[in-house]
Amino acid sequence: MGLKIEYLNSFIKATERGAIGAYKFIGKNDKISADKGAVDEMRRVLNNLDVKGKVVIGEGEMDEAPMLFNGENVGTGKGQKIDIAVDPLEGTNFVAKNLPNSFSVLAIAESGKLFSAPDTYMEKIAIGQGLPTNLLDLDFSVEKNIKLLADASNKKVENLTACVLKRPRHDKIISSLKNLNVKIKFITDGDVLGVISVLDKSMNVDIYLGIGGGPEGVLAAAALSCLGGQIQVRLSLNKDDETRAKNHGILDLNKKYNTDDLIKGDVMFFASAITNGELVKGVQEKEGYFYTSTLIMHKQSKTWKKITNKHKK
DSSP: OOOOOTTTHHHHHHHHHHHHHHHTTTSSSSSHHHHHHHHHHHHHHHSSSSSSEEEESSSOOOTOSSSSTOOOOESSSOOOEEEEEEEEOOHHHHHHTOOOOOOEEEEEEEOBOOOOOOOEEEEEEEEEEESOTTOOOTTHHHHHHHHHHHHEEEEEEOOOEEEEEEOOHHHHHOOOOOOOOEEEESSSSSSSHHHHHTTGGGGGEEEEEEEHHHHHHHHHHHHHHHHHHHEEEEEEHHHHHHHHHHTOOOOTOOOEHHHHHHSSSSSEEEEEEEESSSSSSOOOOTTTTEEEEEEEETTTTTTTEEEEEEOOO
């Protein structure tokens, strides 16, 4: 069946308004207010859309967020039944400190087709389109994965670029990459952008690897699924996390999930920039209008486009 094509125009409003809601707090060192601004605006739009929406990845599971939480129903209750994954403010630190690459992000899929990841850590490895299916594996060494990727891409190892979240837990991965002379693009937050950077040739990233947020892994998988990219993930859990995972119906805590395990069927992905970024420009304010720029993807129609819209203040 797929998602209704008109949803491309409907759901873009949710991330646009989310970006505008957070924009007002850029550089104010107030992460909580910035996040609330994004959540309030996004939720208002979602509740006015003619869908039977259910949030399967939402705000602050561990913090018991009052809005856009896992399991919340949104929309008017009319129209198609869908699953929704949201991160109204991806990169709270970036907004608080006026740094680049913060986004308001949302993905939708048909009901029951979006993996409901617990709010835990997740191992991830991701590559772009046009490569053999299931090329890489989390259980392979960094060296083996890099050499497999180089061969499949017809590149020299030293001409590959890896994106890695700069954290002490990745020191071993970073050491292996340096020993191979692989170029490294470090990010400090926002690993949804880090993962989907493998899709955009202008960002010159061949592989993303490391441990980041579980919900963010599914959001990124939605984007990869739209364009034929690949991701493999596995939950990285402590004892408290294990209970949380089981509450999501996950029984095999060591299972590896590929793109098609996380996203089944049709999917749409939307990311509106708040601060300026490498993919699209952030919110601009000029002559009584807000200007928003959004990356839009749709699997079934093979859509990949960047749109700028203006909104009255």
